């Protein structure tokens with residue numbers, strides 16, 4: 001039933017997406033028998049250490065640079081013994097052994113985990129059920145969990161959407177604006193080793209309130225990327241993507257130069273910064289960001305900080321076919337993204353001209369929905385979420401985290 005339901009939903013989604021565009025051919029190169037045979041070994045990781053499947057949905061995976069650890073959020077209560085808080089928590093999975101640890105904060109729901117490059121610290125967000133959000137860190141060696149506090153700032157700063165430096169010293173987050181500044185978007189950078197907290201405003205250019213989301217940063221905490229939101233943008237869109245460089249205070253809009261006069265769907269979202277800050281990937285429905293984008297579909301883009309140029313990654317099904325939710329490897333050499341159809345997660349080597357590789361296994365050939373989440377350096381370990389059963393053991397009808405070992 002579940003698969004039938006998903007297939008129907010998939011068909012509905014595809015027809016909705018393509019209704020105003022040319023209908024794509026769904027028998028894509030990525031679905032050939034040879035590509036199916038080449039699909040990397042895949043395991044579901046949102047399970048207990050003994051393999052028991054989760055009794056609630058899992059999401060938001062992050063993986064360590066060396067590909068040995070993964071962290072994710074889950075509402076399941078049976079991934080470890082004693083999880084009786086009835087709330088989503090953070091889980092840490094040692095991939096080789098299956099060892100599963102839980103990170104929880106009493107009385108609060110946890111989400112948005114990110115792992116430092118050295119694999120030692122997890123930063124995450126908690127919420128008290130009444131809208132109070134705070135950022136915490138958890139030291140995996142000592143087991144100590146701490147709330148990020150901002151004593152050098154005179155007003156109370158709530159926080160969410162953390163990003164963490166390679167050594168865990170700096171944590172950036174989106175936080176409460178100062179009193180009287182509520183219409184502007186504020187980002188904070190906390191020095192966990194006693195250096196205080198810096199605050200950065202992205203001031204609104206006109207009358208309309210602005211917010212930020214999708215915050216990420218480089219390993220040294222010198223370059224942020226984020227999505228900047230408004231209700232009705234100057235180009236009939238919801239949001240743009242920006243990079244703020246703390247070394248020279250430059251603020252750059254990555255989707256700022258468009259030749260398109262399209263009236264709708266030019267939203268740009270989900271920017272992700274690589275470890276060295278040289279690349280930022282994002283998705284956009286704007287067909288005028290680079291010459292020759294006539295697919296009338298959302299595409300993944302790679303921004304090169306040194307040249308200022310954008311590279312578009314087209315979908316694999318021709319005109320009308322999208323490439324969305326891009327995530328770069330930390331080393332900037334590979335790009336994970338979702339396409340549509342029966343095997344929708346692809347991995348592209350950005351250093352060669354080789355075509356993207358299919359990552360998602362799908363022996364049954366049903367429509368599959370995935371959300372790419374994270375990958376290690378050299379794309380050895382690739383994590384994504386799906387509500388579909390990609391193994392016969394997946395019977396929980398919930399979103400799970402899967403890992404592909406390339």
Ligand SMILES: [Ca+2]
Nearest residue numbers: 083087088089
């Ligand atoms: Ca729980």
Ligand SMILES: [Ca+2]
Nearest residue numbers: 287293297299
């Ligand atoms: Ca496009």
Ligand SMILES: [Ca+2]
Nearest residue numbers: 394397398400
């Ligand atoms: Ca499942």
